[in-house]
Amino acid sequence: MTGGHLTTRRGAMAAASLGITATAVSGLALSPARADTVAGVETDTPARAEAAPRTGRVAYECQIFSTRFRYDAEVSVRAPATAGVGDQITVAADFSDLPGVAPLPIGKWRTSGALTVAGAQSGGLPIAVPERTGPIAARAPIPIGRATGRLTLTAPGEVTLAPAAIKIVADAGAEATIDCTPVGKPAPLATVKVTESGPLEPSVSADPSTIARGAALRVTGTGWRPGDARLALCDANGAHCEPGDLTGATAAADGAGRLTGSARVARTAAAGARTLLAAQGTLSGRTPITVLADKPPPKGCGDAPRSRCVEQRLKLTVNGGPLTMSQEPGEVEMAPVTLDGTPSSSTGELRKVQVVDARGGTVGWSLTGTLTDFTSPGGTKIPAGGLTWKPRCSARSGSSPATPGSVGALGGSTAATLCGGAGGGPVVGGTYDVGAALDLKIPPATGAGRYTAVLTLTLS
Structure with a gap:
């Protein structure tokens, strides 16, 4: 990256301009910003051929608060075509969208209900849809989607599955429940042929x-x-x-x-x-x-005859490069503030900086910064010591480690560390991405106007 007020050279100095606007009016306004386990492996009832899903229309009578409404749902049910006694199968029921009757926007909602089990065994199979999130506008249709449940088969014969009641709990700032009950007795939409399971002795x-x-x-x-x-x-x-x-x-x-x-x-x-x-x-x-185990490759020819093994020596020269840095173009625009007679603050982000250490040696590096006071054309100032930064520093893949500097105040008298790469050990180097969050404290007695300061970054 190049541009802005930053020059690119080892030991170079770069100046980034930071601006802030203050207006002398009252009021503060900153810029907007169940599975089984076998030998440690999770297992499930074996997957079986699934019957083609059957779809039907189910008339529901629903109620939310004191309002009643009709829900003519299109429902399809999926289940295995065949299974054995003792198997636990997964059943899925897909529901069309619920009519838009909620009087308020909905942020999230969850659906639960049941399927009626009949035939070789009877009862109810609980089904549920994982919680979904919106937003859904007021009185807009509510997607229900796919509800699933797990059914353990207990007797041979045909087991049928039919839609039963469902419930939607919607969160619109407060929870509201929509209860839906079928009108009449819905027809089965899935049939599972359950066979008698004898003792099995599997081998592999x-x-x-x-x-x-x-x-x-x-x-x-x-x-x-x-x-x-x-x-x-x-x-x-x-x-x-x-x-x-x-x-x-x-x-x-x-x-x-x-x-x-x-x-x-x-x-x-x-x-x-x-x-x-x-x-x-x-x-x-x-x-x-x-x-x-992998057979290790031979190391050299050893005693192998030269007619069957030869060696070639490879040589390589690696030349060291420079220590450089570059920055993202542009200036740092601090968030504007409105004076209200109390201390206030403005935040910003340092323009992204990249450091490249291609020297191929053991010497470390350091990136530091100093800051001038914020000044306005009218001559008023905001002290440089009012600005603190929170450095960020990350090494790219394959690079030696780098450490961000400490959170603290900037100023012109002492350089503060933004990032550094340690040396003195094995070969160091690589590419590093550097940044910092900025926070400027503004005294209540500050003149209105446009302020500018210069942040100088030095790589050494």
């Missing part, structure tokens, strides 16, 4: 059983429920599974319970005796595998 095997990091393996097994399964690589005891040790893992069982899948061992996976885990709801299977 891996090919190859000894594998290098980065290589792919094939997974097979028998005795599984139809649907997806999860794969993980665990320690030798089948515990402490590391999700990142397998990449591209996928597995599923067919209608006969035959499991097939594949995965690739991550290059960062720990080597040695490991366990491959396949998990499907509360079912799990394990098989031992061995992950080979």
Whole structure:
């Protein structure tokens, strides 16, 4: 960056102009500014083929405060087409927007409700939508979206799911509840065929059983429920599974319970005796595998014959560069204030500064600043000591560390540190982004007018 009042050279001095306006009128006005766990791996009921969602119209009678209104909702329900006794399935119900009846703007809202469960088992399935945020204008439609719930299947046969009551709690500065009850008995919008689940003895095997990091393996097994399964690589005891040790893992069982899948061992996976885990709801299977450590590359030819190994020597010269800085163009415009007979303050931001240390040595650097008094054309002043800064200093990737200076007052007699890079150890250097928040205290007895001060930054 270049421009402004900052010059770019080692040991250079740069002046940034700061301005402030004060007007002698009364009043102060600153510028506007439940999952199961198997061997440490979270698992879920195996994913099953989901039936095509069915959509229907449901008439709701709703009430907010003393106002009643009609909500002709379009609702679609999604659920697995088939599942087994003991499975816990996820059910989703999508609702069209609620009519705009809220008399005030809504900042956030949450929706809860239920689906009626009938058939092989009966009862109610609670569903909910995560809290949503607006704003929603007064009397504008309220998006409901997708409500989900978890249903544990307890008996074989067909289980149907139908929309039931819903409730929206809206926050419009204070909470208001909208209760909606179906008119009549809504028709089912999803059916799950639940099969009797007998005792399963899942098995799993891996090919190859000894594998290098980065290589792919094939997974097979028998005795599984139809649907997806999860794969993980665990320690030798089948515990402490590391999700990142397998990449591209996928597995599923067919209608006969035959499991097939594949995965690739991550290059960062720990080597040695490991366990491959396949998990499907509360079912799990394990098989031992061995992950080979990477073979280190040979170092030099050693005793290898020269007809099969040769060496070439590479040389490099690295030349050191300069220590420089640059700044974002423009001046620092402090926030204007209006005098009211009491002390006031004005804030601002130092124009962004960049320091580049390309010397390739062990000597550190320091960026300091001094400030003149704020003066106006009428001759009145605001002392420089009234300005404090809060330095910021960050090193870019690969650079040696840098430390911001302390929060404190500026002035012309003593330089204050904005940022510095320590030296004296290993080679230092890199690129650094520097800035500071500014806060000027203004006495109540200050003349109105446009004030200017010069902040000088010195890199050494």
